[in-house]
Amino acid sequence: MIDLGISKLALIGAVALIVIGPEKLPKVARTVGTLLGKAQRYVSDVKAEVNRSMELDELRKMKDSVESAARDVESSVTAGASDFEKSWADATAGLDGSALSSSGADGWPASDGGTSPSYKRPKKNWRLRQTAMPQWYKARAGVRTRAQSGAARVARYRPRSITGNR
Incomplete structure (x- = not known):
């Protein structure tokens, strides 16, 4: 870049004032x-x-590399799946239809002395959170929501003396 110091700017301004004139200098x-x-x-x-x-x-290059990586992963997954299906077919090839005869009408094994135990549904609904209790209910029912040390618990629940000494 051009090195302009204060002395050079003053010289340029003086020449411009002489050449252009004082009336036109502000407009220029x-x-x-x-x-x-x-x-x-x-x-x-x-x-x-x-x-x-x-x-x-750069984003296009990154997109191409991610797409190629995704294609590689997809091909490896499909190859693994075909290997799994092949090994599954080999493992189940020796089984005969005798296991199907002990099944019930709904496709589950019968519980009348079959070789495998029958499935029993759990009694509780495991999808619902059982311990969810609103805070206002805990406060009203006196449920402890904060941990206390043993000394604090003893001091809180110690019976008050009748004479007023503590």
């Missing part, structure tokens, strides 16, 4: 300032556009 200075501002904005816009295009290229 404003025009030069607006032109410099427009040039700076244009340069910054070009820089931003170049940066955007570079980032877009």
Whole structure:
């Protein structure tokens, strides 16, 4: 860049004052300032556009690498699944239809002395959270919600003496 010091700027201003004249100097200075501002904005816009295009290229490369990795994973999963299906078919090839004869009407093994025990549904609904209790109910019912040390519990529940000494 051009190295402009205070002495050089003063020299340029003095020459401009002599050449342009004192009446037109403020107008020329404003025009030069607006032109410099427009040039700076244009340069910054070009820089931003170049940066955007570079980032877009990087994102495209990243997208291609992620897609290729996904294809590799998919191919390995399908190969593993076909190997699993093959081994499953080999493992179940020796089984005969005698196990199906002991099944009930719904496809589950019968509980009348079959080789495998029958499934029993649990009595509680395991999907619901059993300990969910509202805080206001705990406060009203006197349920302890905060842990206390043993000494604090003894001090809290110690019977008061009749004489007032503590």
